[in-house]
Amino acid sequence: MPHATVTLAHEADFAGWRSATRSLAGRHTPPADITWRIAIDTESAALPAPDPAAARFTVPRAIMDLAAIMVQSALPDRFALAYTLVYDHVMGVPTGEDAADRMAGTKEDVITQTRQLRDEIRRALPSHDGTTPYQGRVDTLDLVPESNARFLTLQRSFAPWQLDMPDRTLRWTGQEMLCETPGQAPQPLDPTSLPPPALPMVPDLDIARITSLRAVALAAKTCLICPMAAHATQTVFGEGREAARMMFVGEQPGDIEDRAGRPFVGPAGQLFDRALLEAGIGRDDTYVTNTVKHFKFRRTPTRRIHEKAGPAEIAACAPWLAAERRIIRPAVVVMLGVTAASALLGRAVTISRERSRIIPMGDGSDGLVTVHPSYLLRLPDEAARTREYDRFVNDLRLAAGRLAPAVT
Incomplete structure (x- = not known):
């Protein structure tokens, strides 16, 4: 050979x-x-x-x-x-x-170095003023810094940073990764070519420090905190405007969303879009997400059947939802269904008691509880579906009415 x-x-x-x-x-x-x-x-x-x-x-x-x-x-x-x-x-x-x-x-040895590097980054970042690129030093000849470059990039929300090592410098410019060795021109490094780190990305990230919605979404794609992540096709993060004044929060992605990687694109999502249109709300002007970012299901010979997210899954996903709310800072949060309402209000919720009224939220936004669009699809007869759909649209109009005119 x-x-x-x-x-x-x-x-x-x-x-x-x-x-x-x-x-x-x-x-x-x-x-x-x-x-x-x-x-x-x-x-x-x-x-x-x-x-x-x-x-x-x-x-x-x-x-x-x-x-x-x-x-x-x-x-x-x-x-x-x-x-x-x-x-x-x-x-x-x-x-x-x-x-x-x-x-x-x-x-x-590599796991130990990975842990030490991340600990050093976490210790250093709080004292960094943020007005200049973060610059650190790592005394290693291994390639652990390269593998953890994405960790630092996400932790810094894509802001420039630099790591100096005895034989090279690794630098993120805000647009590209560069490796610089003495006497040679900087060489670009494709982040997708690098080996994954020896420790999971997400459990070590200080999610509360991330200031960019893009960085939070990319970090969530590597989330393995709860068992659902191992079975779902992918993380389904929220989507919409980072400056959206209205946020909609559902329970979890369904089968179609899990395959597409986008929230509210299945039958319930199509009904949701229709209701938004009738309520005079443009989906492109909102942010739509879920309490839980992975599809929980049980398999049958022909289908994957939705299962309700439990307390463990809701708690595991809570930092992602908190980050979305912190970064977007919506004026109005519409909670679609009991899972979203219970998670965001921090207490047991009965939809019939809480629905169709404005609830002050701890972050200063207005909250409103209504049904999840999938509930409308499960109603047994046409008269009930029409009645409840009209009520759902009215809930959306009530939420939209809480928005003060945009400042131009």
């Missing part, structure tokens, strides 16, 4: 390694037959061409997570070691004892 040479774009090019590994391991190329190199510049990267004849394979998440940890270490043979891990799985053979021991020690 001919020897293969893989030239990766940069020292932490996990995406390039993964692409090359998919091709080479699919052809059963032994680790000893591969040379891994780093390109002088990103344009000189060279990965093996996809091979249609290569065997398809799947790799457990735990193996890929460990491979990512190897790539962000300072081991000279880190790419070969990561490849060996995948190759051994594909071939169905155990990884050698020496390699396994090295991997275990490297994993422990």
Whole structure:
């Protein structure tokens, strides 16, 4: 078998390694037959061409997570070691004892460095005045800072920052990531090419510090706080204007929303849009979200059936909803259904008692409780649907009437 040479774009090019590994391991190329190199510049990267004849394979998440940890270490043979891990799985053979021991020690070291880096960032940021780019120093030769660059970028809400290391500087300009080494021009780093960090992103983020809705939404996409995240297709965050004066909060995304990645786009969402139109409210002028950001369901042979979000899921998602309200600062919050009302009012709610009246909220906004649009779809007869739909539209008009004229 001919020897293969893989030239990766940069020292932490996990995406390039993964692409090359998919091709080479699919052809059963032994680790000893591969040379891994780093390109002088990103344009000189060279990965093996996809091979249609290569065997398809799947790799457990735990193996890929460990491979990512190897790539962000300072081991000279880190790419070969990561490849060996995948190759051994594909071939169905155990990884050698020496390699396994090295991997275990490297994993422990990288996790420790990740925790130390994040702790240092959390300690430093509160004392930073925010008028100049945050600048820190990390005494490591490992690539842990690169893997945690997204953590710092989100924590800083995309504001510029800089991390200095003994052999390089990592810098986010507010628009792009750059790696600077002495005597060389700054090299751009594609954040999507970097290995994921050794610790979950979200539990370590100080969500209350994030000031950008975009940063909060991106951070939520990596949320694994509650078990629902492991089963849903994706996080379904809110959408709409960051300066919206009216916010609508439902319970959770449904099956269609889970697949589309957008809130209120299924049958209930279409009914909601129709009601907004009749109430004289433009959806583009509002912010629409849910109390819970993942779809909770049970499977049947043919469908995924919605299940009501429980206290644990509501509590896990509470920081995301709080961040949305804090950043948007709506004048009116419309709570669609009992789950949203209970979560936002902090008490048990009966819709029939609370509906159609203005409730002062703790943040100074006006709250209004009404039914969830899905309730209207479940009504048994046409007369009930028409009556309750008209009442729902009137609730929306009442909420819109609380908005003072916009200042122009």
